[in-house]
Amino acid sequence: MLNKLYVALIHYPVLGRDGKIVSSAVTNMDVHDISRTCRTYKIKGYFVVSNLPAQQEIVHNVLKYWREEFGKEYNPSRTEALTIVKKASYLEDAIEEIVENEGEKPLIVFTSAKQGNDRLSYEEMSKIAFENEKPILFLFGTSWGLPDEILSKCDYALEPIRFYSEFNHLSVRAAVAITLDRIIKEEIDTRRDWNGSIHKSYWKWIY
Amino acid sequence: MLNKLYVALIHYPVLGRDGKIVSSAVTNMDVHDISRTCRTYKIKGYFVVSNLPAQQEIVHNVLKYWREEFGKEYNPSRTEALTIVKKASYLEDAIEEIVENEGEKPLIVFTSAKQGNDRLSYEEMSKIAFENEKPILFLFGTSWGLPDEILSKCDYALEPIRFYSEFNHLSVRAAVAITLDRIIKEEIDTRRDWNGSIHKSYWKWIY
Numbered sequence: 001m002l003n004k005l006y007v008a009l010i011h012y013p014v015l016g017r018d019g020k021i022v023s024s025a026v027t028n029m030d031v032h033d034i035s036r037t038c039r040t041y042k043i044k045g046y047f048v049v050s051n052l053p054a055q056q057e058i059v060h061n062v063l064k065y066w067r068e069e070f071g072k073e074y075n076p077s078r079t080e081a082l083t084i085v086k087k088a089s090y091l092e093d094a095i096e097e098i099v100e101n102e103g104e105k106p107l108i109v110f111t112s113a114k115q116g117n118d119r120l121s122y123e124e125m126s127k128i129a130f131e132n133e134k135p136i137l138f139l140f141g142t143s144w145g146l147p148d149e150i151l152s153k154c155d156y157a158l159e160p161i162r163f164y165s166e167f168n169h170l171s172v173r174a175a176v177a178i179t180l181d182r183i184i185k186e187e188i189d190t191r192r193d194w195n196g197s198i199h200k201s202y203w204k205w206i207y
Numbered sequence: 208m209l210n211k212l213y214v215a216l217i218h219y220p221v222l223g224r225d226g227k228i229v230s231s232a233v234t235n236m237d238v239h240d241i242s243r244t245c246r247t248y249k250i251k252g253y254f255v256v257s258n259l260p261a262q263q264e265i266v267h268n269v270l271k272y273w274r275e276e277f278g279k280e281y282n283p284s285r286t287e288a289l290t291i292v293k294k295a296s297y298l299e300d301a302i303e304e305i306v307e308n309e310g311e312k313p314l315i316v317f318t319s320a321k322q323g324n325d326r327l328s329y330e331e332m333s334k335i336a337f338e339n340e341k342p343i344l345f346l347f348g349t350s351w352g353l354p355d356e357i358l359s360k361c362d363y364a365l366e367p368i369r370f371y372s373e374f375n376h377l378s379v380r381a382a383v384a385i386t387l388d389r390i391i392k393e394e395i396d397t398r399r400d401w402n403g404s405i406h407k408s409y410w411k412w413i414y
Contacts, residue, residue, distance in 0.1 A: 029236050033378040040368075040375050077376045161247075161388075164395050168247050169284045171240040174384035177377070181368075181385045188371050 002187060004102055004135035005043050007176065008094050009034060011050040015144040024143035026055045031062050031085060032078065033173040039081040041180040042188070044135075045101075047086045047094040059087050091139070091150070098135055106135040110154035111179060112145055113168055119159035122182035128156070129183050138179065140172050209394060211309060211342035212250050214383065215301050216241060218257040222351040231350040233262045238269050238292060239285065240380040246288040248387040249395070251342075252308075254293045254301040266294050298346070298357070305342055313342035317361040318386060319352055320375055326366035329389040335363070336390050345386065347379050 009030055016022035031048060038046040048059050063082055065071045072079045088094040098106045109125065120128075129136055139146060139154065151157060161178050162168045170178070216237055223229035238255060245253040255266050270289055272278045279286045295301040305313045316332065327335075336343055346353060346361065358364060368385050369375045377385070 033380055036376055036378055037381045040372055040377050040381075042372065077374070080374060081376065162393060164393065165247055165249065167284070167287060169243055169288065170247050170384070171243055171380070173240055173378070173380055174244045174247075177381035177384045178388045181388065186369060186371065 001133055002042065002129060002184060003044065005129065006045045006047065006098055006106060006135060006137040007034070007038050007043050008047040008049050008091065008137060008139050009172065010091065010139055010141050010146060010150065011055060013147055013149060014141045015147050017144055021147060022143060023050065023052055026050055026058045028062055030142070030173065031059055034176050035085050036081040037177045037180060039084055041184045043084060043180070045086050046084050047088045049088045049091055049094055051089050056087055095137065098137060102135045104134060106137040107132065107156065108154045109136060109138045110146060110151050110157040111138065111140055111175065112157070113160050113170065114145065115160055115163055116157060118157060120156050121159055125156065125158055126183045140176055142172055208340055209249065209336060209391060210251065212336065213252045213254065213305055213313060213342060213344040214241070214245050214250050215254040215256050215298065215344060215346050216379065217298065217346055217348050217353060217357065218262060220354055220356060221348045222354050224351055228354060229350060230257065230259055233257055233265050235269055237349070237380065238266055241383050242292050243288040244384045244387060246291055248391045250291060250387070252293050253291050254295045256295045256298055256301055258296050263294055263296070298360070302344065305344060309342045311341060313344040314339065314363065315361045316343060316345045317353060317358050317364040318345065318347055318382065319364070320367050320377065321352065322367055322370055323364060325364060327363050328366055332363065332365055333390045347383055349379055
């Protein structure tokens with residue numbers, strides 16, 4: 001269902017430039033841009049996942065400034081976007097928080113700029129997001145991307161964006177934006193009526 | 208045609224928070240993220256438009272570092288993305304450079320997070336981009352967006368992304384990514400064969 005979608009930006013474990021597992025640095029822009037994108041697509045929670053306390057501290061400071069300090073007055077829409085940001089030390093913690101919220105484990109979706117086996121098209125993923133009752137968690141990697149140990153925990157893997165272009169080095173900020181747009185598009189709200197068929201409402205006009 | 212698409216990120220004239228015309232600051236991330244997105248979608252040129260010499264200097268320094276200095280060795284794909292970045296003082300300079308390259312004036316496309324009259328859908332814009340022989344220049348605003356004086360110079364205006372969401376404050380980096388993806392999608396190359404019908408080729412596999 002579109003009202004149970006989550007996003008996690010993974011800083012550990014991710015691949016480094018030499019293909020080994022590293023813990024990448026959190027960037028201010030990843031917190032801001034991706035929270036604004038997630039809020040625009042009505043994502044329920046955006047987890048910034050980092051196992052390093054000093055990196056969690058950076059996220060904490062960004063959130064504090066914009067949620068409680070000067071930023072709140074300066075740009076309220078940015079404050080609004082950041083309300084959906086959650087900190088997590090490990091992917092497992094993010095999953096646990098979703099289980100607490102939703103009462104069940106989310107379907108977990110792997111993304112990558114690289115090709116692999118059994119990749120799902122965006123049309124197929126969109127259908128699942130619109131019709132499946134379970135919560136869904138989309139994972140995005142920083143640095144050189146998500147490793148196989150993350151893939152092995154996922155229910156689905158999405159096909160890479162523009163893999164057939166001779167250059168497809170999108171920033172993770174652009175990749176999140178394109179992925180959510182391909183899956184959710186202009187859809188605002190989707191709910192099932194009493195006989196189980198999908199009822200779409202552009203609630204802004206109706207309510 | 209998809210091989211004559213251009214993007215310009217406008218820093219002047221743009222709207223400030225109070226609705227007056229301002230000249231906004233160039234950010235390092237706007238140069239990087241948007242050039243990577245443009246390169247991924249085979250955009251021919253990405254113009255960073257700022258009338259302030261000090262701001263142009265920032266763009267110059269980013270390009271120099273990544274094209275000629277340490278960045279080139281550290282991350283060659285980022286260097287590759289930045290090859291399409293061009294500096295311009297005013298929109299008119301960007302248009303002039305396109306006229307020099309292509310031998311004709313581009314169709315100019317306005318984008319905004321706000322609604323307005325005669326907005327084109329992405330399907331309509333995509334059809335124009337695939338079939339029209341003229342170059343096309345897509346304009347994106349920084350700060351609080353593009354003013355009417357820019358709109359008056361445009362041939363088309365695109366509908367806002369997720370206008371019907373109660374929150375649609377995307378970063379310009381996300382807006383560029385979603386806009387180009389909606390228009391170009393996974394298309395790699397489009398050319399017309401001898402009888403004028405469109406021949407699409409995934410050249411990576413064919414050549």
